[in-house]
Amino acid sequence: TETKKQSTRIDPEQVPRPVGQPEAIKEEGGKVYETNKYHVPPAATAVCTIIDRGSASCEFIRSTVNQVPAFPSTANTAHVPMAVICQPFAELTSYEADIPCVDLGEPGPFRCNRCKAYVNPFFSWHNHGKEATCNFCNQRLEVPQEYMVGLDDKGQRRDKDERPELSRGTVDYIAPTDYSDAPPVVPATIFVIEATQRSLQCGLLPQVMWTLRSLLGFMEQPSSKIGILLFDHALHFFAFYPGLDCARQITVSDTEDPFAPCGADALLVDAEDPAYRNQIDTLLDELPGLLCAEGLAEQAAGCAALKAATELVGSRGGGHVVMFHASLPNSGIGALRHRDDIKLAAEPEGGGLFNVQQPTFIEEIGNDCLARGVAVSVFCAPATGIYIDMATLSRIPRRTGGEICFYPGFDPSRDGERLHYDLSRTVVQSSVYSVMFKLRVSKGLAVDSMHATWDPEVIDPSTFAVSRMSVDATVDFSLVHGERIEGQKNAYMQVACLYTSKKRQKTDPCAHAAAACDLIVEQCLPIHRD
Numbered sequence: 001t002e003t004k005k006q007s008t009r010i011d012p013e014q015v016p017r018p019v020g021q022p023e024a025i026k027e028e029g030g031k032v033y034e035t036n037k038y039h040v041p042p043a044a045t046a047v048c049t050i051i052d053r054g055s056a057s058c059e060f061i062r063s064t065v066n067q068v069p070a071f072p073s074t075a076n077t078a079h080v081p082m083a084v085i086c087q088p089f090a091e092l093t094s095y096e097a098d099i100p101c102v103d104l105g106e107p108g109p110f111r112c113n114r115c116k117a118y119v120n121p122f123f124s125w126h127n128h129g130k131e132a133t134c135n136f137c138n139q140r141l142e143v144p145q146e147y148m149v150g151l152d153d154k155g156q157r158r159d160k161d162e163r164p165e166l167s168r169g170t171v172d173y174i175a176p177t178d179y180s181d182a183p184p185v186v187p188a189t190i191f192v193i194e195a196t197q198r199s200l201q202c203g204l205l206p207q208v209m210w211t212l213r214s215l216l217g218f219m220e221q222p223s224s225k226i227g228i229l230l231f232d233h234a235l236h237f238f239a240f241y242p243g244l245d246c247a248r249q250i251t252v253s254d255t256e257d258p259f260a261p262c263g264a265d266a267l268l269v270d271a272e273d274p275a276y277r278n279q280i281d282t283l284l285d286e287l288p289g290l291l292c293a294e295g296l297a298e299q300a301a302g303c304a305a306l307k308a309a310t311e312l313v314g315s316r317g318g319g320h321v322v323m324f325h326a327s328l329p330n331s332g333i334g335a336l337r338h339r340d341d342i343k344l345a346a347e348p349e350g351g352g353l354f355n356v357q358q359p360t361f362i363e364e365i366g367n368d369c370l371a372r373g374v375a376v377s378v379f380c381a382p383a384t385g386i387y388i389d390m391a392t393l394s395r396i397p398r399r400t401g402g403e404i405c406f407y408p409g410f411d412p413s414r415d416g417e418r419l420h421y422d423l424s425r426t427v428v429q430s431s432v433y434s435v436m437f438k439l440r441v442s443k444g445l446a447v448d449s450m451h452a453t454w455d456p457e458v459i460d461p462s463t464f465a466v467s468r469m470s471v472d473a474t475v476d477f478s479l480v481h482g483e484r485i486e487g488q489k490n491a492y493m494q495v496a497c498l499y500t501s502k503k504r505q506k507t508d509p510c511a512h513a514a515a516a517c518d519l520i521v522e523q524c525l526p527i528h529r530d
Contacts, residue, residue, distance in 0.1 A: 029095035035169060039526065040066050049095045054121035056169030056521045059090045061495060067528035068445070068491040072481035074528070082479040086439070088497050088521055089432060089471045099519075100164035103174040109165065109518070110147050114139040117440050117494055120522045121166055125151055135492050136442045165520070173518040175498060180434075184500045185317035187373070187433045188225035188268040192309045192323045195230040195291055196300050199326035202383035203412035206288045208324055211420045213284045216271050218428050225319075227268040227312070228283065231305035232297040233331055238283060239266040242275040247283045255304035255332025260312040267312060268319075300327050303334025303361065306396070310365055310374050318373025318433050318500065320402070320468065322426065325380045326410070328388050334361040340387040357392045366399045370457050373434035373500065375468030377402035377426055381410035381419065398455045401435070401468035431470045432499035432517075438463045439477050442492040444485035448478040469499070485527055495521040 030047035041058035042048045050057040064083045069075040075082060092098065102109070110119040112134040122135040125143075129151050132141045149159045160166045165173075177183070191212060199205045212228075219226070228247075230236040234255065238247040239262055250261040260267060269276040302325055313319040329336050336357045356362055369376060376396045382388045394404045405422045407415045439447055439462045447462035452475040456464040462477065485491065497519040 029093060049093065052097070052168045052170060054167060054169055055524045057096075059092070060088055060170055060521045061086050061493065061523045063493075063523070063525055065525070067526050068485070069481075070485045070527050072484065075481060082445075083476050084439070084479065084493055084523070085474060085476040086495055086521070087472075087474045088437075088495055088519055089430065089469060089473065091430075091471045099170050099172050100168055101172045101174065102164055106176050106178075107144065107146060108176040108179070109173050109520075110144065112137060112139055112141060115440065118496060118518075118520045118522075119165055120492075120494065120520070121160075121169070122490070122492060122522070122524060123166075125155060125157055129157060135490075136440060136494070138443065169522045171520050173520065175518045179498060179518065180500075182317065184434075186225060187319035187500065188227065188264075188313060188316065189320040189322060189427060190227035190229060190268065190309050190313055192229045192231065192305050192321060194232070194300055194302065194324055194326050195236065196232045196327060197298050198383065198386065199324075200288070200291060202326050202381065202386075202410050203416070204324060204326045204381045204410060205291070207412050207416045207419055208379075208423070209284050209287055211423050213281070214420075215424060215427055216277070216280065218424075219271055224271045225268050226271050226280070228280075229305055229309055230287075230291075231301050233299040233301060235301065235305050235308055237261055237267055240269045240276045240279050241266060244279060245282070246286075247279045252308070255301040258301075258304040258308035258333065260308055260315075264312055264316040268316065299331040300325070300329050301332030301335075302329030302393075303336070303358070304329075304332035306376070307333060307365060310369055310372075310376065314368065314372030314374045318467070319375075320431070320433075321374060321376045322423075323376060323378045323393075325378065325388060325393060326382055327386055329393075334358045336389050336392055338387055339389070354391045356395050357389060362392065362395050366396050369396065369400045369467055370465060373467050375400040375402045375431075375433065377404070379405045379407075379419065379423065381407040381415065384409040399457075399466075401454050401456070401466040401470075401473065403470075426470075429471050431468055432497075432501055433468050434500045435466050435469050436463075436498040437466070437469075437475070438496045440494045440496065441479060442488070442490075444481065444483050444488065445479050445491060446482035448480045451476050451478070469497075488527055490524045491527055493523050493525075495519070497521075 025047050029049040032049045032051060033042055034051045034053045035055040035057060036053035041062060050059055062085045064081055111117065115134060115137040117134055117136040124133045129149050130143055132143055134141060149157050152158055157166060165171045193205060193208055195205060228238050235252040235258055237250045239250055240247050252258060252261055271277060271280055306323060309321045313321055328338060339353060378393050378397050380388050380390060380393060390406060397404050403426045407419060441447060449461055450458065450464060456466040458464045499517055501517050
């Protein structure tokens, strides 16, 4: 009999495709997933609760593959990119446990002396707890005396359940003093607002003042240090001193060599301190009316204000500069020229319209911000028909991890609510500063490249530095095979993020006003073999 040939057609029912309808939510918090029991994580859009059982939650780190190919040939044949997407400061739901905070004092966390990986639930222990084996490079380590504990009959440390770093995939360390060059300080925020005639006419200035007034009650200590700087053809600082009824205005007319007229202690104050709160409230309530009475200029020394603000915040150890523009910064140092020419747009690559103006000036400020831990966010709200150079003004926020918000044809009745929400989220959401980020992968894998929505200071494909990361900040790393993965059941990835925290929950047993912290996120993936 003739054997029927096997069909070579692809069965459409076997082709993987996105799930059409999400599962119904049957209880508050959604379905519960334990990280040691699922191989396929829930969809990124799913409503669920993740319980950390040793491998990090997929909310913090998610892989494009659920099994890592053991051989490079398999990965090349499949043409499926291997990558990990990291959102290390993602917001947790009220049903999920807080990230545990560990303070081991000056000795710091136990680490591999070869690859520098941090101790984690996948370390193996030997010789009655006196030695350990790193799960990343297989190096045999001697356990420090102060960290030594005996083993149980399964070869596990007896204190595994009591130590978060041995039982959880994500843990926060209070970093020892030798991890940073200077003691950490609470990052401050300064609002730099254009106070020109156009800013008042388009409604940007009153909208920003009203939004800031409403935000004061949501800025919890110790992250409530703020300052206010207005600019037109000059810079207008506001100094706050205890015992005064209103803030003292100090005008700096030199916009070619701008500077802060007094110390950061007077220009950046705690908005929740009763000694200053009434002064700040009065200033925000009365400023728009006072500016109308004085008459406003048309020149905007925005780049001079940026330089003065970044130097002021940098002088005290870092923080956040939030810029508001309604027109092109056209005077003072770093002044930009109008180049909105439709003829240039028709030329190759836009005729230079997307190139940064004043590149030397912008580069110097960007480098200074990265060195001092200063982030810059920009809110541009020009009226209809008003040109503003977003290619230049967005350059420093892209380098420092700040936010970029653009409202063309700004109309308070239409865009005021959106600006209010964007500014509220930028200021109130949890952010960390002076960030040093490192991804480690286990033996056999290597980091090929890094991609982010900003342009950080890349040290190598697996390491970068940036001034600020918010809860929304996401970065992904492309992985490749460095060699065949022999004799391993799992592949490991570990994110180490050194940062300065400005805000800690009051329930945190390691509460600090400001702390240099080390966030560790660890994930384990099974290896697929042909």
